[in-house]
Amino acid sequence: MAREAAYWVEFQPVIQKGMAREIPEYNAIEALVLIPILVHWKTKCQVIWEGKVIKEYWRDDWGLVKYQPGEVLHREWRVANEWEVEEWKDLPEEQLKELGVFRKDGEFSIQIVEKIKDLQAAIRQRGRHIPARKIARKRRKFVLAGDAQSLSSYASRLSALLQEFLKSPKPSPQLMERVSLELTQISQLLEGSRTSLKRRAQAEIQLALQGKFWEVSARAGEALSDLLNQRANNFEIAMKSIELAEKWRDLMADIERRFRDCYNRLGRLGEKLQNLLASSQPLQPKDLLPIANEASGIWKHLTERVPNFNPYYQRLQEPEFQRLSRVVIHAQEGRADTVFNDIEEATAKLEAVAIGEKVTRAELRKKKEALF
Structure with missing residues (x-):
């Protein structure tokens, strides 16, 4: 492979x-x-x-x-x-x-x-999928057992066998037959295990099946210990995975905070330039450059200082945002309309992150009310 x-x-x-x-x-x-x-x-x-x-x-x-x-x-x-x-x-x-x-x-x-592939998928993997595989996927309408829950079931079955097995000095043929059947089933369930503890537990069960009756309890006890230790390892892995998801959630929140700040700054710059254009006075490069320089600084900050993780990185690579890299040149040439268009399109490109990608019903209602 x-x-x-x-x-x-x-x-x-x-x-x-x-x-x-x-x-x-x-x-x-x-x-x-x-x-x-x-x-x-x-x-x-x-x-x-x-x-x-x-x-x-x-x-x-x-x-x-x-x-x-x-x-x-x-x-x-x-x-x-x-x-x-x-x-x-x-x-x-x-x-x-x-x-x-x-x-x-x-x-x-x-x-x-x-x-x-992206930061949101990374958080889901660490915060949901790995804990679900290692422990259980508990949802409101269903529960899917993870590895730890399956191990708990195997351990309970082994423990019940041990309790019954230890009650009599010499188990009956019927009990030995039941023990053999149960151990065989658990061994089959552990077939192909990748972890050393599970493989060792299966090996102990195989030895129990092959040994004398007085060896069964010792071997089954070793297998039970290995399964419980693996269960403890699964909880440790799940906890570390969730802790990493928390760190990545903090990283995502920091990136989105920067996007919101830059979105609002660009919006204010666009509004300022729009007011200058509405004044009907001819705009010179000296009028445009302060606005263009700040817009260029925002482009530089987001492309160079914010970690390169999707979906944010993909949004910054869009042509509509990358045009800000030339906004100062357009201002030096006195192209006020082009400067405004560059700022407006870049603002729109940041909007999905700044105010949310999904358009809510409340947002649509407010926009509708504003029209009537």
Whole structure:
């Protein structure tokens, strides 16, 4: 499977070259230009003869991961996949450290640079989707169990088995049959688990199924402990995810506050110029330049000082807003109407962020009342 994200160690030179910038207070990274990074991965291939697999091997593959201005980038740890484990399992600690790989209890993880299409999607992912997957998606009209809720169910079933199993010195054949059936079902539900604790729990359950009756309670107890520890990890992940969503929500509020301030400033500049045009007096460059210089300063502030995250970045790239970059030239040439049009169109481009993208029923009612 192709890699969709660069490793953090692969991305760091991009920051050093000034192509991206970290915003540590918000745990985010902004791409300042298009960033293509060449990445490597391995694909498992099979040689099949007469319907049978006679050979398996790893094929080296290469591709480009592209990070675009406007995307929300951030550093994220993920568990190593199969080919990475094969690649790293025999490497010494020093070499793993150089690659940015972390090894604990035989498990490997690597820090990657994830990308999300815009700030609003990033907040939804961290504030809704990850907690829902890890805990549960509780809504007014339905509840979908997440991983922690499923683990609670498995743990409850194991605990009930243990309680019943420990009541008698030697369990009956009927109880052993029920225990075997229950353990088999839980083991099947844990099939294909990616986390080490779940895999370990499944391994303990398999040993319990294969062992003597006096070993069942010990193995099931170990599996129960692993499942509860994984459940605790899920709550920790969910909490950290929500905390990051709160930071990004603060970032979004700061960007929107700047948009509102600039929107109001541009609107006042447009109103001032409109009044000058209505006076029927010829306007000279000296009359236009103070207004144009301030409008240009607003353009510069929003394009250079506000973090490059969509949907705000996309709005600033629109031609209607970018025309403000030439507003001073138009003022120097004495083109008052052009200066006004540039300011008016840029103001309109900021409006969706400044006063809200959705037109409310109350807003329509007020506009209608103003006409009659």
